Amino acid sequence: MTAIVAASPARPTLVRAVCVREWREALSNKLLVGMTLLPPVVILATGVLAVAAAAINPPSEHDVQALYAAAPAAAGLDPKEAVQGFIATYFLILFMLIPTVVPLTMAIYSVIGEKSARTLEPLLATPVGVGDLLFAKSLASTVPSVLVTWIAYAIYLGSVIALGSRAAQNAVTAPRWILAIVVMVPLLTLLSVNLGILISTRVNDVRVAQQIGGLVVVPVVALGIAQVTGRVVLDNGAFLQMSAFLIVVDVAVFWLAKVAFQRENILVRWR
Amino acid sequence: MKTVLRTDKLTKRFGELVAVDRIDLEVCEGEVFGFLGPNGAGKTTTLRLLCALIGPTSGSAEVAGFRLGRDDPKIRASVGILTEQPGLYERQSAWENLVFYATLYGLTTAEAGSQAERYLRLMGLWERRTEPVATFSRGMKQKMAIARAALHEPRLLFLDEPTTGLDPDAAKTVREFIVQLRGEGRTVFLCTHNLDEADRLCDRIAFFRRNVIRIADPDELRAELYGRATEIRLMPAPRPEDLARVRAVPGVREARFENGSIVVASADPLHTNPLLIRALVEGGAQIAFVTERKAHLEDVYLKIVEPIE
Structure with a gap:
């Protein structure tokens, strides 16, 4: 008999093994890859095209008046520049949608996929703790989503700096937006991932889970509409408050997911 | 152990x-x-x-x-x-x-x-x-x-x-x-x-x-529930005097003809079988095979475990 001493692996080893396995699995699933890449590609392409189009086509007087009314800070700027700045900012909000949509699909596949393939029981038979396993699964869905959003934002930033007006450049390089992308994107991603895992513990159909999980975009869309219509001003304070709120919600949702993700629940109650 | x-x-x-x-x-x-x-x-x-x-x-x-x-x-x-x-x-x-x-x-x-x-x-x-x-x-x-x-x-x-x-x-x-x-x-x-x-x-x-x-142990359980039996195939087919000789061996509980063989039940086959073989050979019988006859585990299982309603 070979002398092997089995034990629970160190957490970094476990996380690396789970992430590599999940990413291999995800990359071999063309539908999942497509669903992951489509939202950032569409938002990025639309955003760059919109900023470029605003640079070419002068806005109507009516549009300019509406813009000044919604964003008094833009008053006094050249109308074309102001519109570009407005569009550039609007698309930054849409970038905040990416972390709510992209990881949700991966997280749902990560749990429902294992449920339907009946791979959870052997996984749970290992000495690995379920909390560690859940953490590793969360990271496996979070990391690619955050990277995809950051890469898309970096390309958008470069494109706006190259094509846009000074107002558009100032909008996309504003510290509060950089802070939002750097801090809030991972927090929103974690929220979406853990909600996805939580939903997946209750349903067996990927499409149903996506429909329920899709509701997570509602607050972000509402925030975008509120900002566009001038009802909310997203300044540094607002972003800090939202970040603090997201940290609390993330911890709460992870805790709930951990409660649902217990060996006996999974093996006996999950159907 | x-x-x-x-x-x-x-x-x-x-x-x-x-x-x-x-x-x-x-x-x-x-x-x-x-x-x-x-x-x-x-x-x-x-x-x-x-x-x-x-x-x-x-x-x-x-x-x-x-x-x-x-x-x-x-x-x-x-x-x-x-x-x-x-x-x-x-x-x-x-x-x-x-x-x-x-x-x-x-x-x-x-x-x-x-x-x-x-x-x-x-x-x-x-x-x-x-x-x-x-x-x-x-x-x-x-x-x-x-x-x-x-x-x-x-x-x-x-x-x-x-x-x-x-x-x-x-x-x-x-x-x-x-x-x-x-x-x-x-x-x-x-x-x-x-x-x-x-x-x-x-x-x-x-x-x-x-x-x-x-x-x-499955064999012990078989022995307990069904006894232990030995099948002796003779060439040519066994005669009534062969069966009589087998029945006379000490330790034999039961002996009968079955499909051209003699099937013998005994409490301790390890002790009885050599005596059986010697008795048959001395009586002029030619032994082709001596095999242990086992009850199927399925029979044992069905006897012990009743199906769930």
């Missing part, structure tokens, strides 16, 4: 349903221990309890030297389980599947690689190690699942229906593997509906239906 598994009134309830009712088991190191019972008897629940996958409602157990409920991660590290479904990552290769699980059992990268290679070769899957598991037959997937269960060299291996749905060749590989494990001093806890397999492989068998009804 050292005890590797011991339970004391281990019980599992799901609400009102008593799935496992106060079972007492003791399994020794190096033993192939059969666990037989009808569908719905609670075999899978018992396996999950003993592998620390679910917690007991009451009672206690010690598995591989560790206390259930207190040392669960250590129990899971010390045992291997073949679940009802292979549960492999189908899009990934055989190699990737095994190395992933080896890592979860805490093996180093070098150990994971060498163990994956050892078991892929043992199961005859080495040549297909880079192919996705989805392309494998059911038998190959089952062999992969067994390899995964044994990868970390557990002291105790729980196998739930290891040969169900396998072709004879794959089933033979699995049975040979079980024999090899026993040869290495490891313990195999075998849940099966294949009574012939249980008969061939198991040192002892527990007959189970929510509770352990009986644990025994």
Whole structure:
């Protein structure tokens, strides 16, 4: 008999093994890859095209008046520049949608996929703790989503700096937006991932889970509409408050997911 | 022999349903221990309890030297389980599947690689190690699942229906593997509906239906329930005087003609058979075969375990 001493692996080893396995699995699933890449590609392409189009086509007087009314800070700027700045900012909000949509699909596949393939029981038979396993699964869905959003934002930033007006450049390089992308994107991603895992513990159909999980975009869309219509001003304070709120919600949702993700629940109650 | 598994009134309830009712088991190191019972008897629940996958409602157990409920991660590290479904990552290769699980059992990268290679070769899957598991037959997937269960060299291996749905060749590989494990001093806890397999492989068998009804060596149980019989085939066919000679041998309980043979029941065949043979040869009979006649384990099983309503 070979002398092997089995034990629970160190957490970094476990996380690396789970992430590599999940990413291999995800990359071999063309539908999942497509669903992951489509939202950032569409938002990025639309955003760059919109900023470029605003640079070419002068806005109507009516549009300019509406813009000044919604964003008094833009008053006094050249109308074309102001519109570009407005569009550039609007698309930054849409970038905040990416972390709510992209990881949700991966997280749902990560749990429902294992449920339907009946791979959870052997996984749970290992000495690995379920909390560690859940953490590793969360990271496996979070990391690619955050990277995809950051890469898309970096390309958008470069494109706006190259094509846009000074107002558009100032909008996309504003510290509060950089802070939002750097801090809030991972927090929103974690929220979406853990909600996805939580939903997946209750349903067996990927499409149903996506429909329920899709509701997570509602607050972000509402925030975008509120900002566009001038009802909310997203300044540094607002972003800090939202970040603090997201940290609390993330911890709460992870805790709930951990409660649902217990060996006996999974093996006996999950159907 | 050292005890590797011991339970004391281990019980599992799901609400009102008593799935496992106060079972007492003791399994020794190096033993192939059969666990037989009808569908719905609670075999899978018992396996999950003993592998620390679910917690007991009451009672206690010690598995591989560790206390259930207190040392669960250590129990899971010390045992291997073949679940009802292979549960492999189908899009990934055989190699990737095994190395992933080896890592979860805490093996180093070098150990994971060498163990994956050892078991892929043992199961005859080495040549297909880079192919996705989805392309494998059911038998190959089952062999992969067994390899995964044994990868970390557990002291105790729980196998739930290891040969169900396998072709004879794959089933033979699995049975040979079980024999090899026993040869290495490891313990195999075998849940099966294949009574012939249980008969061939198991040192002892527990007959189970929510509770352990009986644990025994299959041959001893047969002898107890059906007595021990010897079939003697003569060439040419036996004569009435041959039967009379057999009946006169001390220790013979019963002797009769059956399909051209004489079937003899005795309390101690090891002592009686040489006397029988000598008596027949001295009477001028020519003996072609002497074989032990065994009751089928199926008969024993049906006598002990009543079906669940």
